[in-house]
Amino acid sequence: MQGNSVLNIALVGNPNTGKTSLFNQLTGLNQKVGNYPGITVDKKQGKCKISEHLTAEIIDLPGTYSINPTTLDETIVLETLLDDSNSSFPDLVIVVAEVENLKRNLFLFSQIKDLKFPSILVINMSDQMARKGITIDIDALKKELKSEIILISARKNLGIDALKREIENYENWNTEPIANISEKIDSVFFETIKTTFPEFSLYKSWLLITQQKNCNFLSSKLHHKITEFNKDNEKVGKYQHKETIYRYQIINEILKKTYSVDKNEATDLRSRLDRILTHKTYGYIIFFGILMLIFQSIFEWASLPMDLIDSLFASLSELAKTNLPKGTFTNLIAEGVIPGIGGIVIFIPQIAILFLFIATLEETGYMSRVVFLMDKIMRKFGMSGKSIIPLISGTACAIPAIMASRNISDWKERLITILVIPFTTCSARLPVYAILIALIIPDERIFGIFNLQGLTLMGLYLLGFTAAISSAVLLHNVLKIKTKSLFVIEMPNYKLPSFKNVFYEVVEKTRAFIFGAGKIILALSIILWFLASNGSDKFKKADEIVSKQESANNLPDEVLNKKIASYRLEHSYIGNMGKVIEPVIKPMGYDWKIGIALISSFAAREVFIGALATIYNVESEGENVTTIKERMAAEVDPVTGEKRFNFATGMSLLLFYAFAMQCIGTLAIVKRETKSWKWPILQLTGMGALAYIVSVITFSILS
Amino acid sequence: MGDTIASLLIGEIGIIQDFCLDAIPLNLLEMGCLPGKEVRLLQIAPLKDPLYIKVNGSHLAIRIETAKQINITKLL
Ligand SMILES: Nc1nc2c(ncn2[C@@H]2O[C@H](COP(=O)(O)OP(=O)(O)OP(=O)(O)O)[C@@H](O)[C@H]2O)c(=O)[nH]1
Ligand SMILES: [Mg+2]
Numbered sequence: 138m139q140g141n142s143v144l145n146i147a148l149v150g151n152p153n154t155g156k157t158s159l160f161n162q163l164t165g166l167n168q169k170v171g172n173y174p175g176i177t178v179d180k181k182q183g184k185c186k187i188s189e190h191l192t193a194e195i196i197d198l199p200g201t202y203s204i205n206p207t208t209l210d211e212t213i214v215l216e217t218l219l220d221d222s223n224s225s226f227p228d229l230v231i232v233v234a235e236v237e238n239l240k241r242n243l244f245l246f247s248q249i250k251d252l253k254f255p256s257i258l259v260i261n262m263s264d265q266m267a268r269k270g271i272t273i274d275i276d277a278l279k280k281e282l283k284s285e286i287i288l289i290s291a292r293k294n295l296g297i298d299a300l301k302r303e304i305e306n307y308e309n310w311n312t313e314p315i316a317n318i319s320e321k322i323d324s325v326f327f328e329t330i331k332t333t334f335p336e337f338s339l340y341k342s343w344l345l346i347t348q349q350k351n352c353n354f355l356s357s358k359l360h361h362k363i364t365e366f367n368k369d370n371e372k373v374g375k376y377q378h379k380e381t382i383y384r385y386q387i388i389n390e391i392l393k394k395t396y397s398v399d400k401n402e403a404t405d406l407r408s409r410l411d412r413i414l415t416h417k418t419y420g421y422i423i424f425f426g427i428l429m430l431i432f433q434s435i436f437e438w439a440s441l442p443m444d445l446i447d448s449l450f451a452s453l454s455e456l457a458k459t460n461l462p463k464g465t466f467t468n469l470i471a472e473g474v475i476p477g478i479g480g481i482v483i484f485i486p487q488i489a490i491l492f493l494f495i496a497t498l499e500e501t502g503y504m505s506r507v508v509f510l511m512d513k514i515m516r517k518f519g520m521s522g523k524s525i526i527p528l529i530s531g532t533a534c535a536i537p538a539i540m541a542s543r544n545i546s547d548w549k550e551r552l553i554t555i556l557v558i559p560f561t562t563c564s565a566r567l568p569v570y571a572i573l574i575a576l577i578i579p580d581e582r583i584f585g586i587f588n589l590q591g592l593t594l595m596g597l598y599l600l601g602f603t604a605a606i607s608s609a610v611l612l613h614n615v616l617k618i619k620t621k622s623l624f625v626i627e628m629p630n631y632k633l634p635s636f637k638n639v640f641y642e643v644v645e646k647t648r649a650f651i652f653g654a655g656k657i658i659l660a661l662s663i664i665l666w667f668l669a670s671n672g673s674d675k676f677k678k679a680d681e682i683v684s685k686q687e688s689a690n691n692l693p694d695e696v697l698n699k700k701i702a703s704y705r706l707e708h709s710y711i712g713n714m715g716k717v718i719e720p721v722i723k724p725m726g727y728d729w730k731i732g733i734a735l736i737s738s739f740a741a742r743e744v745f746i747g748a749l750a751t752i753y754n755v756e757s758e759g760e761n762v763t764t765i766k767e768r769m770a771a772e773v774d775p776v777t778g779e780k781r782f783n784f785a786t787g788m789s790l791l792l793f794y795a796f797a798m799q800c801i802g803t804l805a806i807v808k809r810e811t812k813s814w815k816w817p818i819l820q821l822t823g824m825g826a827l828a829y830i831v832s833v834i835t836f837s838i839l840s
Numbered sequence: 841m842g843d844t845i846a847s848l849l850i851g852e853i854g855i856i857q858d859f860c861l862d863a864i865p866l867n868l869l870e871m872g873c874l875p876g877k878e879v880r881l882l883q884i885a886p887l888k889d890p891l892y893i894k895v896n897g898s899h900l901a902i903r904i905e906t907a908k909q910i911n912i913t914k915l916l
Contacts, residue, residue, distance in 0.1 A: 203870040240897055241872050374866070381869045385896075408882065417886035509901045513887035522890070623865045623906065628892060628899040 144193040145225055146185075146304070147217060149249060150233035151242050152200025153629050155261040157181075158291035158638075159233055160197040163301075167641040171499035172634075173526070174200060174627045175544035178210040180217065182225065187301050196225050199543075202241065204248050204344060205377070207623060209551075210543040212351050218252060219344060220354040229307045230256040231300075236263060236271050237630065239396060243282075243388045244381075250284065251314040251340035255307050257285045259300060264290040270399030278395040283311045292635055314340065321383045322376050333362060347373055407630055414506045424507055431494045432595055439486035446486075450479030465670055465755065473662045473754050476765045477747025480568050481654045488564050489647050491533055496642035500634030508626055518606055519613025521545050521624060524554040528605065531561035532598070533646065535803045539810055549618040553609050555807055556820060559798050560605035562598045564650060565742040569794050570597055572746055576770055577787035600795050608823075658747040661737055665711060665748055669755040672709035679705040703775075706756045725793065725829070726786040726836035728774070739799045785839035789832040797828035843914055845893065845907040848881040854912030855879070856895070864909055872896035879912060 148156040152174030161168055164183030169176055181197040198217060199210035206212040217225060230249050234242030239260065249256050260273065279286050285303055289296030319327030319339060327339060334342040345352060345359070346366045355363070367373050413419055457471040498504055504526055512522025523545045531538035538558050545551040562570075574590050581589045675682065683701045692700070706712050715729030722732045734748035750765045753772065772781040798804070804817040811817075848854055858875045873879070873895050882899070883892035889904040 202867065205866060205870065207865075207867045238897060244870060244872075377866050378864075378869060381866065382874055385872070385874055411883060411892070415883050415885065415892065420886060505901075509883075509885055509890060509892060512901075512903070513885060513889045623867055624890065624901075624903045625868060625871060625906075626901045627871070628901055630899075 144187070144191060144229065144304075144307075145196060145227045146193045147196045147198060147225075147227035147230050148233055149198055149214060149218070149230055149245065150200060151202055151235070151238065151245060152176075152627065154200065154233045154235040154238075154242065155291045156200065156233045157197055159231075159259065159261065159289070159297075160195055162291055162294060162297050163193075163195050167645055168197060169642060169645075170635075170638045171496070171504075171642075172502040172629050172632050173499050173504045174629065175210065175523075175526075175541070176499070178540050178543040180213055180225065188305050191305060193304070194225070196227065201245065203245055203381075204252075205348060206351055208544050208546045215344070215348055215351055216354065218249075218254070219341065219348075219352060222354065227254065229304070229310075230254040231259050231304075232256055233259050233261055235261045236266050236273070237269060239273070240385075240388055240392055243392070244384055246282070246284075247315040247384050247388065248340070250282075250312075251316055251318070251338070252344075253312045253314065253338045253340075255310045255312055257287065257300075257303060257307075257310065258282065259296075260286065260288050261291050263288045263295060264293050272397050272399075274395040278391070281391040281395060282315065283313055285310060314338075316380075316384050316387055318343065318380050318383065322379050326376075330366065333366075347377055410631055411506070411628075414503065415509055420506075420510050424510060427494075427498070431491065432598065434494070435487050435490050438490055442486040443483050446479070446483045450475060450482065453479070465666075468754050469662065469666045469751065473666055473747070473751035474659060476750050477658045477662050478655055480572070480746045480750075480765065481651060481658065481743060484564065484567055484571075485647055485651065487567060488533070488650055489643050491564065492643045492646045493639065495530060495533065496639040497634050500632060500638055502629045502631045505626060505628045509628065512624070516550075518609040519550065519553045519616075520557075520609055521547060521550040521554070523624075523626065524550065527554055527558055528561055528602075531558045531563060534563050534565070534650070535559050535561070535800065536806050539803065539806050542810070546623055547620050549616060549620045552618070552811065552816070553612045553616070555810055556612060556816060557605040557609045559800065559803055559820060559824065560601050560608065560796070562601040562795070563742075563800075565654065565800070566597075566794055568743045569738075569745050570594055570791060572766055572769070573782070573787050573791050575766060576782045577784050597791065597795055600792075604796060604827075654741060654743045657741050658744055661740065661744055662747050662751040665733070665737065665751045666755060668711035668714075669706060669709045669752055672705070672712065675708040676705055676712075679708065702756050706752070709755075711752070724836065725832040726789045726840060728781065731781075731786075731790070735793075740801055742794060742799050745794075783840075785836050788839055789836040792835050793828045793832040795828075796824055796831060798824035843912050845879060845881065845891065845902075845910045845912055846904055848879075848912070848914070850881055850884060853878055853880045853915045855915060857911045857913060859909070859911050865906075868902070868906065871900060872898045873900070873910070878915075879910075 148160055150156050153172065157168050157170045157177050160166070160181070160183065161170065163185040166183045168181050177197060177199045179199065183195050185193045185195050187193050196217065198214050201211040201214045204215055204218065206215050217223065217227065220226065232242070232246045232249055234246065246256070246258055266272070273288070275286055275288060287296055287300045287303055289300060319331070327343070330342050330346070331339055337345070345355070346363055349355070349360070349363050349367060414423060454471045454475045457475060458467065461467040461470065507525050508522040511525045515522050515524050524542065527538040527541045530541055535558050539555050542551050542554045545554060571594070574593050578590050578593050583589055679701050683704045684697070687697060687700065711733055712729070715733050718732045718736070719729045722735070727735065730749065730752050733752060734745050737748040738745040746765055749769065753768050769782050770780070773779065774781050798820045804821060807817040807820060808814055843854065845854065856873065856875050856877050856879055864873070877896040879893055879895040881891060881893055885892070890901045891904060891907050892899070892901045
């Protein structure tokens with residue numbers, strides 16, 4: 138390799154072998170790691186300095202058991218390895234295996250070798266060997282596989298330097314294939330393949346033939362040639378089976394000579410834990426107990442830090458107000474932007490606790506047991522046991538949750554999962570719920586323990602989950618999709634969570650939440666502020682018009698000024714827009730100001746509070762600093778003189794937020810994952826209509 | 841005769857027979873579920889489905905309809 142060239146290195150391996158852990162060690166990044174097969178569902182890249190002169194682009198891939206994919210995330214691996222026009226086409230491949238399941242890992246390694254990539258076998262989790270009584274004769278294995286092998290522990294950072302040194306030498310690696318498929322299966326057939334595709338390795342041609350439907354990068358000419366070979370479906374299928382059996386034969390022979398497990402050393406902690414955690418009664422009790430614990434802690438543990446943050450931001454507003462020059466812009470900062478951001482930051486404790494639990498559970502290996510427990514039940518709703526993971530992580534954010542559904546192999550189960558995920562209560566709903574609940578639900582305890590506000594919040598979570606399940610049942614009966622499904626999930630061994638992984642996961646996720654929402658709120662409050670502080674003729678002449686109207690009433694100055702401010706806001710640009718939508722939202726019990734906030738929150742739900750704050754503050758310019766909550770509580774309906782956020786309107790808003798699909802990010806992901814606009818549009822309209830109808834009914838019953 | 845993985849009781853072991861290749865998805869073979877290999881039933885989920893098995897060193901959960909496709913001979 139010359140001077141400053143960049144080497145593409147792909148990390149390939151079975152799920153859960155520690156590819157991402159190694160990736161993080163090599164690149165210094167913090168991609169998500171977890172003890173569940175299917176954590177990584179997309180290609181991720183990062184830079185790594187291999188030596189003085191050699192920089193590499195490391196490509197982390199989803200885990201796969203073979204290059205013959207059955208799920209979308211596995212297809213990404215196939216594409217990366219076969220499409221040589223791709224910018225991330227690897228120059229060399231690191232196959233990440235793991236000490237316990239070496240046999241199955243070698244199956245994939247043999248496929249990679251047969252593709253003739255310069256490749257190295259990395260055996261991870263060496264720290265577990267002694268405890269499990271495993272011995273591997275590395276030197277003998279090297280000879281048998283004609284490959285370089287490095288034993289590492291990605292978690293303990295052992296062997297990484299040795300790996301880098303070996304990579305420097307990659308041009309001298311042996312690239313001989315391991316399995317000679319043509320000889321063992323049908324030499325005539327494979328000989329014709331060889332002569333038809335002289336430009337490829339035999340195994341690559343064979344993969345193109347068997348995986349044609351998953352390769353959308355082929356030229357039409359190549360397509361044509363390939364079709365010639367896989368016309369006979371049955372034969373191809375039979376040969377694939379033969380190939381698999383043949384590969385395992387070779388591997389068994391090799392491992393017999395090089396690998397041994399001392400059964401006495403292996404503890405049976407696994408089976409004991411399994412017996413309890415998947416037990417037909419205790420299993421469910423433990424699962425629901427854990428869920429209860431999570432929700433309780435979100436409300437209980439978080440309340441103290443939340444109060445601290447609240448008062449911190451109130452004093453920050455005060456500070457801005459007293460130190461900046463007087464004017465509308467200062468008001469925007471002090472009463473729009475700061476409380477708006479505060480309204481997000483205040484949720485750090487809750488979100489961090491939520492992620493703490495999710496990340497810990499994922500690291501222990503418990504999640505696969507939940508999949509096992511829930512599969513049958515979830516199938517009644519048209520989903521898969523694997524849907525549980527996205528549905529749980531949907532309580533944080535729908536976007537990664539929808540991505541996480543990639544390892545569901547059955548398309549119908551996956552589609553239904555994707556479609557119903559947005560009903561689960563994501564963290565962006567939390568700010569809206571919290572403030573509305575604080576306004577309309579009394580802070581009382583029932584039975585001396587349960588906080589009424591906390592119960593309401595819990596009820597909203599349950600409502601979201603119920604909505605998800607019911608719409609899944611509906612979709613299950615409506616969607617006519619025939620699929621041949623194969624459900625297999627590996628049950629990983631239990632592990633003690635790595636503190637570092639959990640910590641990074643919590644920090645990373647929380648940071649993303651704050652900055653993502655923070656940016657939108659900042660931008661939106663400035664836009665709204667501008668639209669609310671400017672307007673056409675009537676806006677500019679508000680002073681004159683109102684004074685003239687009220688001249689007979691002889692009002693005190695203060696009241697008159699208030700009237701002028703309201704009049705001005707009503708005739709600002711945003712007021713004009715608000716008036717247009719008012720007839721539509723009136724039946725739900727909202728005025729145009731809430732309407733504007735509602736529309737703003739289609740960018741992201743958590744913007745609602747910030748938007749209201751901005752609008753109210755432009756109106757009440759120059760008055761004393763108040764928190765958003767106080768300002769909302771003080772808002773009255775000018776016609777009836779009643780509180781604006783009374784029980785009826787509050788409930789109607791809560792339910793609207795529970796059901797409506799207000800998240801552009803989610804819609805975009807659904808489009809990408811389903812490759813069609815049909816499904817996001819269905820979500821937007823279906824959930825929107827449901828939310829609207831429920832809110833209208835709620836409001837009319839309650840008021 | 842006619843035993844499949846689905847007819848094992850918890851803790852029992854069977855040997856996978858030469859099975860009809862069409863009935864078994866390739867993907868299961870690739871995870872190590874091969875003819876001649878030992879399979880042990882570890883757990884049955886509460887609603888009788890899926891099954892938690894150990895085969896050829898791998899710990900897997902499969903659904904009952906897949907399990908019914910895999911013929912075995914029981915070991916005592
Ligand atoms: N004991 C031990 N555990 C490890 C080691 N490396 C990774 N792990 C753990 O193994 C689990 C899987 O690690 P990941 O890096 O997420 O594995 P992956 O191969 O990227 O998994 P997928 O993305 O799901 O395919 C996590 O719980 C890690 O903490 C190691 O060297 N020793
Ligand atoms: Mg990964």
